[in-house]
Amino acid sequence: MSVDDPEARLRxxxxxxxxxxxPSPDAYARARTEWQRRDRRRRLVMLALAVLIVAVxxxxxxxxxxxxxEPDRTxxxxxxxxxxxx
Amino acid sequence: xxxxxxxxxxxxxxxRDVERETAMIRLFDGHHAQLVRLxxxxxAEQDAEDVVAEAFCVLHSRWYRLRAPEAAPAYLRSVxxxxxxxxxxxxxxxxxxxxxxxxxxxSAESTALLHEDQRQVVDxxxxxxxxxxxxxxxxxWMDLKEREIAxxxxxxxxxxxxxxxxxxxxLSRAMESHR
Numbered sequence: 557m558s559v560d561d562p563e564a565r566l567r568x569x570x571x572x573x574x575x576x577x578x579p580s581p582d583a584y585a586r587a588r589t590e591w592q593r594r595d596r597r598r599r600l601v602m603l604a605l606a607v608l609i610v611a612v613x614x615x616x617x618x619x620x621x622x623x624x625x626e627p628d629r630t631x632x633x634x635x636x637x638x639x640x641x642x
Numbered sequence: 643x644x645x646x647x648x649x650x651x652x653x654x655x656x657x658r659d660v661e662r663e664t665a666m667i668r669l670f671d672g673h674h675a676q677l678v679r680l681x682x683x684x685x686a687e688q689d690a691e692d693v694v695a696e697a698f699c700v701l702h703s704r705w706y707r708l709r710a711p712e713a714a715p716a717y718l719r720s721v722x723x724x725x726x727x728x729x730x731x732x733x734x735x736x737x738x739x740x741x742x743x744x745x746x747x748x749s750a751e752s753t754a755l756l757h758e759d760q761r762q763v764v765d766x767x768x769x770x771x772x773x774x775x776x777x778x779x780x781x782x783w784m785d786l787k788e789r790e791i792a793x794x795x796x797x798x799x800x801x802x803x804x805x806x807x808x809x810x811x812x813l814s815r816a817m818e819s820h821r
Contacts, residue, residue: 562814563782569763570783572756574679580691583678584670587695591666591702598703 662705669714670698676784677722683779684726685772693729697721719784719794723776730772766816773797774809781806 674694681690697718701708708714756764767775773795780791788806792799 562810562817565759565763565817566767566778566810566813567782569756569760569767570683570779572760573764574683574783577675577679577682577690579675579678583674583691583695584667587670587698588666590695591699594699594703 658706662702665705665711665714666698666702669701669718673715673718674698677718680719680779680784681722681726683783684723684776685730685768686726689729693722693725696725716790716793719780720796723780723794724796727772727776762817763813766813769816770809770812774805774812777802777805778809778813 677694677697678690681693686693700721701714701718704717705714708717767778770778776795777791780786780794781788786794788799788802791802795802797805
């Protein structure tokens, strides 16, 4: 390596600095636990959202059916004209 | 080394998910150590492992949106660069408010193992703007092409050339001044 060459010095320094880094042996287990937890959470949120949408749709449907099936009010105090034909 | 999942052992498991898990294991096995080193060189210090773990979590959640499984290593690099940049920015803001000396690229523990001239380079590197440091590390440590660096940093190749040129220029001047 040329001492005057800044590129070579930079490469050498970065390699030396990188070689001091040792990843922890349980990194995979921790990372996998985390991404599985997030995946479960995401699925749970999606499921809750789907259940909520279906429930709201059901409620709206039942309300619509109920309002359509409601019988006409029976007349009580209203005047009724009865025409009796001879 | 992580053990691969045995496909079909669990009933009701989606085959696509099994493929994803297998690919994640391969990626972790092949790229994790390099990404942790990259994060350290970019300035993540003691958070390097967390940054890389977060990058893998992001990849896992967006796996089906990747254009191809081969794009995963480049995507991981890009996420690591972004997360380290966010971390540095957050630290700079909090330290500016706390009136503490700004960010150091490598901890005293790791630089203690370096020679004097290497320590000078690290000192010069830590004084560079984040983008220039990123471009230099990706170019001279990872040996990436300008197109790949641009993809990792989310900028144009012209901007990459500019960052490398300015970074090397500043680094050379700093090295000269230390003589």
